[in-house]
Amino acid sequence: MTISLENTSAAQNLVGGPPTGKAPLDMDGLAWILFGASAFQYLNAACELNLFELLQDKPGLTKPQIGAELGLADRANDILLLGATATGMLTVEDGRYQLATVLADLLKTDDWQRFKDTVGFEQYVCYEGQMDFTESLRANSNVGLRRVRGSGRDLYHRLHENPQMEQAFYKYMRSWSELANQHLVEVLDLSGTSKLLDCGGGDAVNSIALAQANPHIEAGILEIPPTAPLTEKKIAEAGLSDRITVKPGDMHADEFPTGYDTVMFAHQLVIWTPEENTALLRKAYNALPEGGRVIIFNSMSNDEGDGPVVAALDSVYFAALPAEGGMIYPWATYEESLTKAGFDPASFERIDFPGWTPHGVIIATK
Numbered sequence: 201m202t203i204s205l206e207n208t209s210a211a212q213n214l215v216g217g218p219p220t221g222k223a224p225l226d227m228d229g230l231a232w233i234l235f236g237a238s239a240f241q242y243l244n245a246a247c248e249l250n251l252f253e254l255l256q257d258k259p260g261l262t263k264p265q266i267g268a269e270l271g272l273a274d275r276a277n278d279i280l281l282l283g284a285t286a287t288g289m290l291t292v293e294d295g296r297y298q299l300a301t302v303l304a305d306l307l308k309t310d311d312w313q314r315f316k317d318t319v320g321f322e323q324y325v326c327y328e329g330q331m332d333f334t335e336s337l338r339a340n341s342n343v344g345l346r347r348v349r350g351s352g353r354d355l356y357h358r359l360h361e362n363p364q365m366e367q368a369f370y371k372y373m374r375s376w377s378e379l380a381n382q383h384l385v386e387v388l389d390l391s392g393t394s395k396l397l398d399c400g401g402g403d404a405v406n407s408i409a410l411a412q413a414n415p416h417i418e419a420g421i422l423e424i425p426p427t428a429p430l431t432e433k434k435i436a437e438a439g440l441s442d443r444i445t446v447k448p449g450d451m452h453a454d455e456f457p458t459g460y461d462t463v464m465f466a467h468q469l470v471i472w473t474p475e476e477n478t479a480l481l482r483k484a485y486n487a488l489p490e491g492g493r494v495i496i497f498n499s500m501s502n503d504e505g506d507g508p509v510v511a512a513l514d515s516v517y518f519a520a521l522p523a524e525g526g527m528i529y530p531w532a533t534y535e536e537s538l539t540k541a542g543f544d545p546a547s548f549e550r551i552d553f554p555g556w557t558p559h560g561v562i563i564a565t566k
C-alpha cells in the first residue's frame with residue numbers, strides 16, 4: 201500500500217528557493233539555511249566540473265550523456281544531477297536537462313567567469329575560516345585566521361605564504377571589483393581630478409578601470425610590500441606603468457603620500473573596525489587639499505540593519521577571517537566615520553549601484 205503524504209509539509213520538495221527575508225520564513229526556507237553549505241557544494245562542484253558550460257554547449261543532454269561527458273560514475277552523476285535540479289540550477293523534462301534561465305543568461309556574459317571566481321573564493325578562501333564564526337562573534341575578533349597557515353597579522357599578510365589561496369583571492373578580488381566598477385566608472389566624475397590615491401588597491405583593477413576611462417588622470421597605489429609585485433605586473437599588462445605607480449607601504453602605520461586630490465578606498469573599509477576606518481579617513485582628510493574628495497567603494501548594508509541578504513551573508517567572512525574588525529557596514533557607519541574624520545556631512549553623496557551585489561559608493565569632499 202502506498203501512503204500519500206500529499207499536502208503535508210513532509211511531502212513538499214524544497215523547490216521554493218532560499219529565503220529572501222521578504223516573506224515570512226517557512227520550514228522550507230529554514231531547511232535551505234540548514235543545508236546551505238551543501239547547496240553551495242552543488243554549485244561549486246557544478247562549476248569545477250563545467251557542468252553548466254556543457255549544457256550551454258549541448259542543451260537537452262540526458263543523464264547518461266552528462267555522466268559520460270563529465271567522466272562521472274552513475275552514482276556520482278545521480279547525486280550531482282539530483283542536487284543541481286532540486287536547487288533549481290537545472291531543469292529536467294522528459295529526461296533532458298537544461299540550464300535555469302538565470303544561468304543560461306549569465307553564461308552568455310563576461311560576468312560568468314567573475315561569478316565562477318567568486319565561487320572559487322568562497323570555496324578556497326572563506327569556507328574553512330568561517331567555521332570559527334561563532335567564536336569570532338564571542339571574541340569580537342577574526343578567530344578563523346588561525347586556520348590560515350603563516351604568521352602575518354592578517355589574511356593579506358599571509359596570502360604570499362599560501363600561493364594557491366593568494367591566486368584564488370586576487371582572481372576573485374579582480375572579478376568582484378569588475379562586477380561593480382563599471383558603475384563606479386559611470387557615476388564618478390573625475391573631470392576635476394588629476395591624481396588619485398588608491399589605498400589598498402590590490403592588483404590595481406579599479407585604478408586601471410578609472411585610468412582607462414579618464415585618460416587625464418594619474419594614480420598611485422598604496423599596497424603592502426608582499427602584494428606590490430603583483431600590482432606592478434597587472435599595471436604593466438594593462439600598459440599603464442607610465443600613469444599608475446605603486447607605493448609599497450602600510451596605510452595604518454605610514455602617513456598617506458600627499459599630492460593627490462582624490463583618495464579612494466575600494467573594498468577596503470569593510471575590513472577594519474569603525475575606529476580604524478575613522479583613523480584612515482582622517483589621514484585621507486589631512487593629506488587632501490581643500491576641495492579634495494574621498495571615495496568609499498564597496499558593498500553596503502542598509503541603515504535599518506536587516507539586509508540586503510548578500511551583505512549579511514558576506515559579513516560572516518569579514519567577521520571570521522581577514523582582520524580583527526570588519527563587516528559589510530551600513531552606509532551611515534561610514535558617514536559617521538567621515539564626519540569624525542573632519543568631512544562636512546553636507547558634502548556626502550550616496551550612490552547605490554544596481555545589480556545583485558550590494559555595491560555602492562560614498563563620495564565626501566574636504
Ligand SMILES: C[S@@+](CC[C@H](N)C(=O)[O-])C[C@H]1O[C@@H](n2cnc3c(N)ncnc32)[C@H](O)[C@@H]1O
Nearest residue numbers: 356373377400401402423424450451452466467
Ligand atoms: C579586499 S582587498 C581590495 C583590493 C582592491 N582595492 C579591490 O577593490 O579589488 C584589500 C587590499 O588591501 C591591501 N592591504 C591590507 N592591509 C593593508 C595595509 N595595511 N596597507 C596597505 N594595503 C593593505 C591588501 O593587500 C589587499 O590587496
